[in-house]
Amino acid sequence: LSLDFVDEICLDFLSLEGLKESVRRVQGAGKRAIVALPRVLKPSEENMVASLSKLSDTLLVRNTAQLEQLQHQKSKRLYGDFSLNIANSHAAEAMTQAYGNLARFAPTHDLNADQIVRLAKGFRSSTDMEVILHHHLPIFH
DSSP, rough: OOTTTTTEEHHHHHHTHHHHHHHHHHHHHHHHEEEEESSSSOOOGGTHHHHTTOOOOOEEEEEEEEEEEETTTTTTTEEHHHHHHHHSSSHHHHHHHTTTEEEEOOOOOOOOOHHHHHHHHHHHSSEOOOOOOOOOOOOOO
16 A cells, blocks of 8 residues: 555445455555445445445445435545446536535446547536546446
């Protein structure tokens, strides 16, 4: 964790085991710990977002239900996952206006390089956009 050029680390655990300790270690190293919320919550897991949000001030949200649940927690810094399917500047503006604590988002993987550039140029907000570069990646919806 002593990499000076790394400011933040996203913790995306399949199991909650070890997550709390990992958050402490990342924060203890002076880095921002981003806790990734689950993509899907089953009916018996509805309180998981509230529990996980206590671990860090920065959360990776993966659906609009999570944005809705966390929108009034202004102390939380929310990063939007590509699965929010933000594909154009209208969607980006709508999401950032509706959710004031959405600090950053990654556009959907469905966009090519030209479309990402158009989105970035057409988007007028202080919210950051994180571009994920990848080689051909088969995506299933």
